[in-house]
Amino acid sequence: MSFELRDRDLMGRIGRLKTRRGVVETPAFMPVVNPVKQSIPPRRMLEEFGCEIVITNSYIIMKNFGDEPGLDVHRLIDYDGVVMTDSGAYQLLVYGEVETNPEEIIRFQQGIGSDIAVILDIPTGWDEPRERVEYTVQETLRRAREALPLIEGDDTLWVGPVQGGAHLDLVERSAREIGAMPFQVHALGSPTEVMENYQFSVLVDMIMAAKLNLPPDRPLHLFGAGHPMMFSLAVALGCDLFDSAAYALYAKAGRYMTPLGTLKLKDLSHLPCGCPVCSGTSAQELKESIKGERERLLAEHNLWVTMAEMRRVKQAITEGTLWDLVEARSRAHPAMASGLKRLQSYRKEIEERSPGYKGRGVFIFSHDSTARPEVTRHVRRLRGSHSPSESGKALLLARAPSWRPFSKSDEFQGLKEALDESLGEAVDRLQISFFSAPYGVVPLELTETYPLSQTEIADPLDWETMELTAELTVSYVEESGFQEVLLLVGEGDLDYTVRERFEEFGEETEKGIHILSAEGPWKKETRGRIVAALKRVLEV
Ligand SMILES: [Zn+2]
Incomplete structure (x- = not known):
C-alpha cells in the first residue's frame, strides 16, 4: 500500500503517501512550479518553506525541453523532494487543445521521472452543456482504461481523475468507475472555477459526490485548490492533496493571502502576519518596493501562510478540533458559511466516517x-x-x-x-x-x-x-x-x-x-x- 493512515478527525486524515522519491505527509499542499520561470526557487520551497512536494506541468516541459536527452524533472526544476506532474489537461481547459496524445504524455512523464503523474484526462470545465460534461466523463474513463497496460507495474503513482463538474450524478458515476481501476491516487477535476466564483456549497457537493464513491483508502487530490481559507473545509470532507499557483498569481495581482480571505496590498496599513517577509518589512515599505521585488515578497508571504494553514489543519486533526477550525474559517466569507451550512445535509455520512472519542470539549x-x-x-x-x-x-x-x-x-x-x-x-x-x-x-x-x-x-x-x-x-x-x-x-x-x-x-x-x-x-x-x-x- 502506498498510502497509510495515521490519524483522523471528521473525514479528514493524516496519512503517509509513499512515493519512490520519499514519503509525503498528508494533507499536503503542493505549490505549482512553472518549469520555465519560478517566482520562488523550488529548492528554497523545500529547504525553507517545508514543501515536501511540488507539482509541475509535464506538457509545458515537453514543449520547452522535450528534445533534451536524459531529461529529469527533479534536475530540471532543481528540487529534491517529491514531484507530481500534471498532464496538460489544464492547458486543454484553457486553450481548448493540446499537441500531444494520451500515450505520449504517459511515456513522457515516466521518462522524466515523475513521482506522481496524471493521465491526459478531459477536464469538464464550468457552465458546459450536459452532453459535453457526459463526454468529458466518458472520454476520461476510456483513456483511463487504455492507460492501464501502459502504467502497470510502474513505480510512479498514477492519478485517476474524476470529472463531472457540478453534475453530481456524473461525478458519482465517474468516481465509481475510476475507483474500480487500479490507480493509487484520485483527483477531483475542475473545482477551480467553482472556487473562483466562491460557490463553496457546490464544492461541498462535488467533493462528497466523489469521496463517497471512491475507495476510502486512496488519497484524494483537489485540483487547483490553493486558498488557505478553504483547506480545513476540504480536508474535513476527505481531501488529502492540494495544488495551486494562486500564491504566485495573487502576488502578481498585488493580492495578500490570509487564512480569512484575500486582501489587496494597496489597502493594507499593517501586515497581519508573522512570516519572515512580514516580520522584516512594513506595509508601507512593501507597497513602495519595486515591482519585481514586491511580487517576489508577496509570493513568499502567500506561500508561508498557505503552508502554515496546512500545518494548522494537521494539528487540528491530531487534537480533534477540525470542526472548530472549519467553523472559524467559515466566518471568512458568507460563501464559506454557505459551504458549512451545506455540510449539514451530510451529517449522517460524516458521522459514520468520523472517529470516536478524542476527549475534546x-x-x-x-x-x-x-x-x-x-x-x-x-x-x-x-x-x-x-x-x-x-x-x-x-x-x-x-x-x-x-x-x-x-x-x-x-x-x-x-x-x-x-x-x-x-x-x-x-x-x-x-x-x-x-x-x-x-x-x-x-x-x-x-x-x-x-x-x-x-x-x-x-x-x-x-x-x-x-x-x-x-x-x-x-x-x-x-x-x-x-x-x-x-x-x-x-x-x-x-x-x-x-x-x-x-x-x-x-x-x-x-x-x-x-x-x-x-x-x-x-x-x-x-x-x-x-x-x-x-x-x-x-x-x-
Ligand atoms: Zn506574511
Whole structure:
C-alpha cells in the first residue's frame, strides 16, 4: 500500500503517501512550479518553506525541453523532494487543445521521472452543456482504461481523475468507475472555477459526490485548490492533496493571502502576519518596493501562510478540533458559511466516517455547530437504545439543570432525594431523563459520559437550535416505549419551544403526556408539585 493512515478527525486524515522519491505527509499542499520561470526557487520551497512536494506541468516541459536527452524533472526544476506532474489537461481547459496524445504524455512523464503523474484526462470545465460534461466523463474513463497496460507495474503513482463538474450524478458515476481501476491516487477535476466564483456549497457537493464513491483508502487530490481559507473545509470532507499557483498569481495581482480571505496590498496599513517577509518589512515599505521585488515578497508571504494553514489543519486533526477550525474559517466569507451550512445535509455520512472519542470539549456556537458528529452520534445511539422495559415505566423528562454533569448538580440531587423518600418502590418504575440543547434527550445514566459532560453551548440559544432540540426531544418520546410522560419545563425560550411541541404531540398521541410548568423547575418549592404529579402518573 502506498498510502497509510495515521490519524483522523471528521473525514479528514493524516496519512503517509509513499512515493519512490520519499514519503509525503498528508494533507499536503503542493505549490505549482512553472518549469520555465519560478517566482520562488523550488529548492528554497523545500529547504525553507517545508514543501515536501511540488507539482509541475509535464506538457509545458515537453514543449520547452522535450528534445533534451536524459531529461529529469527533479534536475530540471532543481528540487529534491517529491514531484507530481500534471498532464496538460489544464492547458486543454484553457486553450481548448493540446499537441500531444494520451500515450505520449504517459511515456513522457515516466521518462522524466515523475513521482506522481496524471493521465491526459478531459477536464469538464464550468457552465458546459450536459452532453459535453457526459463526454468529458466518458472520454476520461476510456483513456483511463487504455492507460492501464501502459502504467502497470510502474513505480510512479498514477492519478485517476474524476470529472463531472457540478453534475453530481456524473461525478458519482465517474468516481465509481475510476475507483474500480487500479490507480493509487484520485483527483477531483475542475473545482477551480467553482472556487473562483466562491460557490463553496457546490464544492461541498462535488467533493462528497466523489469521496463517497471512491475507495476510502486512496488519497484524494483537489485540483487547483490553493486558498488557505478553504483547506480545513476540504480536508474535513476527505481531501488529502492540494495544488495551486494562486500564491504566485495573487502576488502578481498585488493580492495578500490570509487564512480569512484575500486582501489587496494597496489597502493594507499593517501586515497581519508573522512570516519572515512580514516580520522584516512594513506595509508601507512593501507597497513602495519595486515591482519585481514586491511580487517576489508577496509570493513568499502567500506561500508561508498557505503552508502554515496546512500545518494548522494537521494539528487540528491530531487534537480533534477540525470542526472548530472549519467553523472559524467559515466566518471568512458568507460563501464559506454557505459551504458549512451545506455540510449539514451530510451529517449522517460524516458521522459514520468520523472517529470516536478524542476527549475534546464539544463547542456549540450556533445551529451550524449542531451538525457536529458528536451530536449526530448521540441522537443515533439514543434511537437504537430503546428497550422493551420502557413500556412498564414512566418517564420524567426534565429541563436540564444549569450545572454539568446534570446528575451531580445540587438542583438534581435535591429532587432525587425527595423522589426516593416519597415514591418508595415506585421509583424503580421511573426513568429520569433531561432535555438539553442541542442533543435533545439525555438519559440520567449518560449525563456523566462523553460528549454530554464536555459540551459547552453559547447562550442564548438561536431559534433553529431550540427547534432542533424540541424536535429531537419529541421524536425520542414518540419512538420510545414510555406510555406515561411527565414533562418538567421552566420559563426559558427553550422550555417554551419544547412545551409547545409536546402540547401538539399530546393531542395526536395515545400516550399520556403530562406537562408541569414551573417558574423555577429546580427550586426547592417546586419539588412538592413534581412529587405529587409523579404520584398521579405512577398511581402511587
Ligand atoms: Zn506574511
